[in-house]
Amino acid sequence: DDRRPREERKDATPDATSSSTVGEVVLVGGGPGDPELITVAGAKALAEADVILTDHLGPVDLAEDAAARGAELIDVAKIPYSHQVAQERINELMVERASEGKKVVRLKGGDPFIFGRGYEEIEACTAAGIPVQVIPGVTSMTAGPAVAGISLTHRGLNHDLTLVSGHVPPDSSKSLVDWTALAGMTGTLVLIMAVKNAGAIAAELIAQGRDAATPAVVVENASMPGQRVTAATLATLGETIEREGLGHPAVIVIGDAAGHIAELG
Ligand code: SAH
Numbered sequence: 001d002d003r004r005p006r007e008e009r010k011d012a013t014p015d016a017t018s019s020s021t022v023g024e025v026v027l028v029g030g031g032p033g034d035p036e037l038i039t040v041a042g043a044k045a046l047a048e049a050d051v052i053l054t055d056h057l058g059p060v061d062l063a064e065d066a067a068a069r070g071a072e073l074i075d076v077a078k079i080p081y082s083h084q085v086a087q088e089r090i091n092e093l094m095v096e097r098a099s100e101g102k103k104v105v106r107l108k109g110g111d112p113f114i115f116g117r118g119y120e121e122i123e124a125c126t127a128a129g130i131p132v133q134v135i136p137g138v139t140s141m142t143a144g145p146a147v148a149g150i151s152l153t154h155r156g157l158n159h160d161l162t163l164v165s166g167h168v169p170p171d172s173s174k175s176l177v178d179w180t181a182l183a184g185m186t187g188t189l190v191l192i193m194a195v196k197n198a199g200a201i202a203a204e205l206i207a208q209g210r211d212a213a214t215p216a217v218v219v220e221n222a223s224m225p226g227q228r229v230t231a232a233t234l235a236t237l238g239e240t241i242e243r244e245g246l247g248h249p250a251v252i253v254i255g256d257a258a259g260h261i262a263e264l265g
Pocket of ligand 1: 033058108112113116138140141191192220222224249
């Protein structure tokens, strides 16, 4: 019955996870949700992790499997307070655990560097002297349309493909998107975080010159149970989302390429 404080006991019997050994952080892109759409490297990192910090998008089941074999699972999507503070807390948790010698996986939906704040997490680790790696993931921005049977490029139809976040409405002073320039393009636009602002975005694209009859398709819950693919046009996008009750998470594809939806068996 050793009643000395935990720290002293550790010092008496050093082991591989003693606090003197720095661990590491691996940012893993988990893919769009289907647990088979993570990369082999990503699955391997999860299997070897001591600690996993996970969001609600991506292959949450795989994180739970890792927890079942003893990894610590931290659901960072449930951390309270504002988004800003939550990101700082996520950074702190990663650094804390890795400083204890743990192998920490930060599991994210899609790819860590596509609207995923992965770079901020890397900076936090680097500032704390923690070695960090990135394992790319299959982003929902391309996988969502693919599993729905939409090819984002067609020979002879488009030579450009633009990935856009729609979380800020076009008329906001916070918007970093040049909607006028996008309206002048002829190819494919892929939007995420855009369900709420889709009507306003479509109206702005039309106002700036894009054809109102341009196909626009919403892919909800891509690659997951409950996947739903709903076709509209720029003119009807907002009302279609409303009428069908489409919601998060969804990818929206705009452009002539979205007018061709393959029937996948
Ligand atoms: N890093 C992620 C994106 C994070 S932002 C990636 O590369 O995929 C979160 C947004 O991604 C959601 O609001 C939604 O628009 C989109 N998204 C993520 N997973 C999705 C899925 N399975 N189906 C549809 N949209 C998804």
